[in-house]
Amino acid sequence: MKFTLRQAVIIVAVLNFGYFGVEFTMASAIGSVALFADSVDFLEDASINLLILVGLGWTALNRGRLGTLLAGILLIPGIATIWTALEKVVTPVAPSPLPLTITGLGALAINLFCAYLLVQFRHHHGSLTKAAFLSARNDAIANIGIIAAGLLTAITVSAWPDLIVGVGIAILNLNAAREVYRAARKEIRDAAT
Numbered sequence: 001m002k003f004t005l006r007q008a009v010i011i012v013a014v015l016n017f018g019y020f021g022v023e024f025t026m027a028s029a030i031g032s033v034a035l036f037a038d039s040v041d042f043l044e045d046a047s048i049n050l051l052i053l054v055g056l057g058w059t060a061l062n063r064g065r066l067g068t069l070l071a072g073i074l075l076i077p078g079i080a081t082i083w084t085a086l087e088k089v090v091t092p093v094a095p096s097p098l099p100l101t102i103t104g105l106g107a108l109a110i111n112l113f114c115a116y117l118l119v120q121f122r123h124h125h126g127s128l129t130k131a132a133f134l135s136a137r138n139d140a141i142a143n144i145g146i147i148a149a150g151l152l153t154a155i156t157v158s159a160w161p162d163l164i165v166g167v168g169i170a171i172l173n174l175n176a177a178r179e180v181y182r183a184a185r186k187e188i189r190d191a192a193t
Contacts, residue, residue, distance in 0.1 A: 005129065006056060008117040012132065013049035016042045019110045026103045032095035033088045033166030034146045037081035038107055038139070041173065044077050045114075045135045052128045061191035063128055067184025070131045074177035078170035085166050092159035100162065101150030108143035111136055131180045138176050142169040 003011065023039035026032070048070055055066040115136035122133035145165040152161035 003117060005121045006053065008121065009049045009053045009056075009132065012114045012117055012136065013046045013053070015110050015114060016049065017046035019107060020046060023103055023107060026099055030095040030099050031088075031093055032100050032162050033081065033085050034142075034149050034162045034169065035095070035100060035103055036084050037077060037166045037169040038104075038142055038146060040077040040080050041135075041139060041142070041169065042107075044073055044173075045132075045139065048073060048131055048135060052132055055128055059191065060187055064184045064187030064191060067128055067131065067180055067187060070128070071177045071181035071184060074131070074135070074173055074180060078173040078177070081166050081170040081173075085163055085170075088159060088163055088166075092163070094153050094157050094159045095162050097150045097154035100153060101147055104143050104146030104150055107146065108140060111139040111143055115140055130183045131176075134176045134179060138172040142172055145169065 020039050020042035023035050023042055027035035027039050051066060051070060051073075055063050058066065115133065118129065118133045118136050121129045123129070142165070145168055149161040149165040152158075
């Protein structure tokens, strides 16, 4: 089935908001930095897609400005994750590996579907759709890391795989923010000329 950009963005926003609740609940229950980082990222992705929905009919200049705002929003999960990771370093308790792995598998399924919906639009509408696609792509990569952290935690009974993946997710978000910011600035420059 073929979706319009508007339909794809609505579906992605709803799926991201729904799985935010699942992951945040599980992260709180098992004390996982990686799941906390990914849950905040799901909430951020839902917000980004709602902002994209609002900005679709805007001029290139205003979409560029909104893209700059989205780049700032992409920084939030990274900062929240680093804070959570620092707290976890003080009390390094390994999360339960089975719920960590299963929740990561669910997140991977959601994010692969979202990336599939958005891949056809990644070069349309400048920084806005670039932000949505990069978020879904990076989240799928992060989910593979979460699954690996769950498996390594089962083997090592250590908090470190979870911490390392959580920090890796933060780095992915920071890089995506940089890419979206660059695309938004280019969009603004192009619209001004």
